[in-house]
Amino acid sequence: MLTFGSKAVTDFILNWVYNVEKIPSLKPYIVAVMDEELLRVCREKGIPAFHAQNSNIIGDKENLGGAVGQEKQVVSADKYYRQDGAAFKKMGAVKARVLQDLLEAGYNVFVSDADTVWFSDPWDIVGKEGVPSRSDSKLLREADILVSTDCIDYSEDLGPGLAAHEHNTGILWLRSTPSTIAFTKEWQVRALATTDGHDQTEFNRILKGWYEPGVEGRLSRDSGLDFPYMPAYVNEQDILVPTDPQRDLTVHGDKRMGMRPQMLEKAWNTFNRHKQQNIRDIYWMWRGRLKAAILPMAEFLNGHMYFTRRVQEYPGAAQPKVVHLTYQFGDTADYVYGKRQRLRELGMWEMEEADYFSKDDYIYITDVGSLCPASMPFLITL
Template identity: 30%
Template sequence: MVGALDEGMTKICEEHGIPTLSIEANSIKNRGAANLRFDYSAYKRMAAMKVQFYSNILRLGFNVWACDADTAWMAHPAPSAREAPCGGGAQRHSCRREQAPFVNEYPMQYVDILTTTDCIDVEGDTKGGCWHVDHNTGLVYMRARQGVLDFTAAWKQKIETTRDVMIRDQAALNLLMREGFRSKEWEPPPDPQGRTKARPIYKAWNDRLKIARLPLRYFANGHTFFVQRMYARKEADGSDHPPPFALHMTYQYGDSSKFAYGKRQRMREARVWWVDPPSYFSEGRYLAVAPEGAALPIDTLPNSVTTAEAAGRFNKEDSHLRETLRDALGLATALNRTLVGGAFGMTLPFDCPADHILPLVGWFEQGVAFREPGFLTDPRLSPDIKSSWVRVDAPPMSASQARDALRPYEHVRVLEFKSTFRKFCGFEDATAGASFERVAKAVVPYHRTFCAEDWTPESCVGPRKGCVPFYAPCCHGSPGRHFPCVYLNKPPDFKGHAISDRPAFCPAPDPHGSTPAVHEERVVDYPDLSPNPRSRQFHKIVDDFRKKPGRKKR
């Protein structure tokens, strides 16, 4: 059921047959930002309405799975008729793999509220629940009990009466949960079936509530799902890890006041966004970069590596990425193709989500035509695109040279370059060159610093290594009282005019106007051993959470 904050959402739900309840939201209709999160006062008012929405459903006698709109569900949280109750040992493991609801495992039936967490330590969460980390209200399970109704009333009041505009639903819940919290585990009655406890239970809110944590391995957050990719790991017995029930889009960047670009793009990359129409995967012509050309060769670092050394290696990779991306963008613009890329195939030490290293807002707001990493290996990709794929090796070229040299491949759906590193020499047309410079400067550079807590500056003198006080500020502070910074390299040059401001890596224009030689390559196996010899494999494991029941996970 969707709680609709406006008439537009109510209409969408009705058109698609989605159960909905309208939420009286006149106080936030005239908000200042399209993305509500960026209008702090309106977001605070919405948080109170959200909690009231929960209370209304609880009063009807229903238990509530409350989730924010940025939550994706991979399985139904309720048991089906064919599922047996979870037992101990192998039977319990099997039941979990059949997606039985965790909230009904012993002794979770005694819990009033179960919350998710911002913890990213999956093993630590499995052992103890990561109770040192705040509760996250993006996904909460509440039972229709009087104590829970009393809590939701206090929760709403806390949001409304706290003057701090940043005290919304999550901060308010954590403040209440800490009242009288003693970290003392509550002991449930023994289980008649002899089952062991799935999770510890604690008393909170002045001992008025029993609370527990939903396990991180089944209720994933943005870091454990997209970066750690816990679902792709093997279990201790060698079996496949079951897919999580739900995913909450935390630990993510790239949103703006206009739209949640970053969250949608994260879901596209992970193939849990199934809203794009079939035309998204069947129309257009594309330009891609081969995996070995998009990243530098793997350079293993020793265990003793310092932050400064690791940041230096990152900067080396990052510089290669920015120049590769800049020229891929130039060639795609000159050839009127959609660029496939983002984070490319950087796998050191993980497949990096694009919003971690790219200014995604600029890509959307500048109107750049692009597709997410993994698009060309998506199972929804049209066979027409897969069967029209050519890989080329080309020298540095200007826009008109590229159009002439690549004219034989004009109707090829995917034109894959062996490399685009220092390959684009600009536009002959001054207006097009200026436009490219403006767009490239908005989408290629990215600003980030590394805090070198293990790096001792020369000016620092002390009896212990580092001699910077623990909890000292990073990057800025008095001499010897802050950790130094390692900065990203400066972005590459953006030279858009091939005549007046030609890049140094480009040869002088040929007075005879000859066309550069382009060589077509026929590759049987790519370095990543892709199952499709015509594709570049971004995800090493095929991620498909829309399988039919009973199908084994590949």
């Protein structure tokens, strides 16, 4: 288990560690730090950590990635640079390089951002030696990449449409394969060079085929992969038959890539059959270069689903494995105020100072009845 952070989010790193420590099966874990200050804190507290290679580029405001039209960097590296597009995309490139190094060393890597909270481990879904695979996730063990989603429509969960939604790299599983390693190399180059996005933007564009792999420049959404993406297996009378991207994918005249006509019916039959059987598909993505799939929505929850819709409280809801505090209001370049407040409201913030509950003014509920006389008139304004 791996997370990334800088000193601006030190307490979020500590909150992440606190929750991971409660689940022994999530170990070993480690923190990739972006500065010496956070590294010092981790060492003082006995938290496994290392200094991310090339993270010094985040503090170099003149290093903008090389491409023409780059956004200027405003904040310094000691700020919450998610609010600064130039600094944040550089962190994304550093992140992709760290992942490349770990994958090349033979490690499978589960990444979860510092603004995630874990409730149980994911190994029955993503795969781990000695852990039986769940029946719905048996194909996921063959995926090079598994990623969470920003989708908020449950009807998409078991269908091919989910893979076409925005993927969120805040919860990401990478298997150590040649395809995944090649992907991380492409990812770090694209993340640093982008002029209209950041690492997650580029992750989505690469997977969905917006680029010719290794070729500078971008095609477009209209030149990416056709929907639906080709499944890695088709179901023929309940026998799983592997597909072959070299044989079964074709490039159209406009550089768009999709399944050959004879594959389309097989693919749709597979999607419908697997939805009935509660089996999650994996897909050929990155223009047929790797196999990817989306993690179950109900168990790898984004912030809207958990904190706003509270889907985990619905009757019969699955028990979530993790929640990621995706976008909400209230964060600034100085601090992640909005995300901290969300955690506070549901009792998931473990980093309060002791005097938080006693200093200054605060609102509290008393069991003393109202002192307002029943006869007092009320003024209602519109």
